[in-house]
Amino acid sequence: MEPQPSAPGARPGAGPETAAGPADDYLLALHLDALTDQLNGTSSYSGAAVFLNQVLEPNRGLLEKLADFFEAAAEKAREAESDDAFDLHDDLTDAAADVRQLGEQLHFAVDQMRDLSLPHAPGPQAGTVARASVVPLPPPVLPPPGRTR
Numbered sequence: 001m002e003p004q005p006s007a008p009g010a011r012p013g014a015g016p017e018t019a020a021g022p023a024d025d026y027l028l029a030l031h032l033d034a035l036t037d038q039l040n041g042t043s044s045y046s047g048a049a050v051f052l053n054q055v056l057e058p059n060r061g062l063l064e065k066l067a068d069f070f071e072a073a074a075e076k077a078r079e080a081e082s083d084d085a086f087d088l089h090d091d092l093t094d095a096a097a098d099v100r101q102l103g104e105q106l107h108f109a110v111d112q113m114r115d116l117s118l119p120h121a122p123g124p125q126a127g128t129v130a131r132a133s134v135v136p137l138p139p140p141v142l143p144p145p146g147r148t149r
Contacts (some may be wrong), residue, residue, distance in 0.1 A: 032062070045116035053110045054101060063103040070096035 074092035
């Protein structure tokens, strides 16, 4: 029986045991948990955008690297040259495409998160007029004294 590979840097037997094995064997999940904790702990939207960028950056972010991982796993499955392997290859290739599509759907999310910290002037949709277009009204014209209608 071939030994099962563990995550790079994993410490065998260190950490609580789960149904799948020691929790420390899932270092990537631990890193993502830490990133999530940092995101939850930030007090600014620009800080949150920095953490969001770790996942959504189109070339080096987590989603792009996860898609690359699924593609590599698909190619590894194809090497077996069996019907099951080809089905697995297709499933993993579809998963890579889905992950990339998710990244494309969220490609503005980092900027949108960062923009939440910018002050926004109320717009016309809120029933107000933008400050630049407000023209002061002239003072009211009063009738001359002594005249009545």
